[in-house]
Amino acid sequence: MQKIGDITTTADPQGEFTDGNVAQGVSPTILPAAWFTTVQRELIAVLTDAGLKPDKSDDSQVSKAIQKMLSEGIDKAVVPASLTKAGITKLSNETNSDDETTAATPKSVTDALTGAKGVNLGDIMTVGARYPANGSKCTTFMSNYTPHLSAAKGSAKPALEISNQGNKDAVAALLLHREGDFATYFGLDTDNALAIGGYSLDGKRYRIYHENFTGDLSKKSTASLEPTGWFRDSDTGVIKQWGIVNRNGDTTRVTFPTQFPNACVNVQLTLRNSNAGGSTSNVFANNEDTQGFNYITASHEVQSFWMAIGY
Structure with missing residues (x-):
């Protein structure tokens, strides 16, 4: 101008x-x-x-x-900030968010670190100390939401949760780590077994069992839920089978829907139907083996329930 x-x-x-x-x-x-x-x-x-x-x-x-x-x-001139570009961003007090477009406030950082929801951060113990120094606190996680352990499921609200985030190939475990490779993991392995293992345990894994446990947590109980079916308990190995037998003569052979691996130890019969003359004799089983049993009956006892137990 x-x-x-x-x-x-x-x-x-x-x-x-x-x-x-x-x-x-x-x-x-x-x-x-x-x-x-x-x-x-x-x-x-x-x-x-x-x-x-x-x-x-x-x-x-x-x-x-x-x-x-x-x-x-x-x-x-005002552009949103990103991980690669400077700009204007919105502040947030969230402590449990995966949003990468907002910035944490001092309050949210304080809440996350000092435990507005039940976490107390403690002090690092000195070498050789049995307890933290006088006046300091151990790191603690507090919760009033987890039920008795016998009733606790994955939906409970614990003080601390270690999760595999739905990845079936990953464990959910705590890591105890010192310098170098010295480490021990404790948690649920990929077969859902409670275990401890790692380099400090010679690179091996050790299962943790309760006092009455005899099975394998990696296996699940299975069943065929049909009118003629079976149930296999993966913990004990016990198998129960059931069905209905129709009389084909004085001796009717019944074949189990699945073979017992070792033995059939018991067969129970309950009369279901008789002919017009009514029931005149007992029904019973004999010659039981891993594959089946004989249904013994007179002419009046035409149909019975059966149940077999084995392993």
Whole structure:
């Protein structure tokens, strides 16, 4: 933009307006049309840059143009922050979020570290110390939401949870780690067994059993839930089978839906139907083996329930 001193020699030494001084022979500044044209062009340029057309009935267009450009300029200049680009980000007090577009406040950091929900951070114990120093605290996790362990499931609310995040190929375990490779893991292995293992245990895994446990936690009980079916207990190995037998003669052979691996130890019969004459004798089983048994009956006992137990 031109100053008045760029257009006329009657401006003061700073190129600005002067009223002149007749006594000292200083002329007042002449106002040529060229200077007014410069001012007008500058003002019109402000409107043009703001996308406004001159309106002779509106004397506030320059103000509106400046406000419009400021508003649009801020919107364009303000970009969201990201992991790779600086920008404006929203603050958050969340302590359990995976949002990467907001920034943590000091409060959320304090809550996460000092345990607004039941965590006390303690002090590092000195080498050889049996307990933390006087006046310090051990790190503790507190909860009033976990039921008796016999009833606790994965949906319970413990003080501390170690999770494999749904990855069936990962363990859910705590790590005890000293320098180098010295480490021991304690938790649920990929076969859902409670175990301890790691480098400090010679690279081996050891299962942890309760006093009455004799089975394998990696196996699940199975069954065929049909009218003629079976149930296999994976903990004890006991198998129960059941069905209905229809008389085909004095001796009817019944074949189990699945063979007992070792032995059939018991067969029970309950009369279900008899003919019009009514039941006249007992029903019983004999010659039981891993594959089946004989149903022994008179002519009146035409149908019975049966159940067999083995292993």
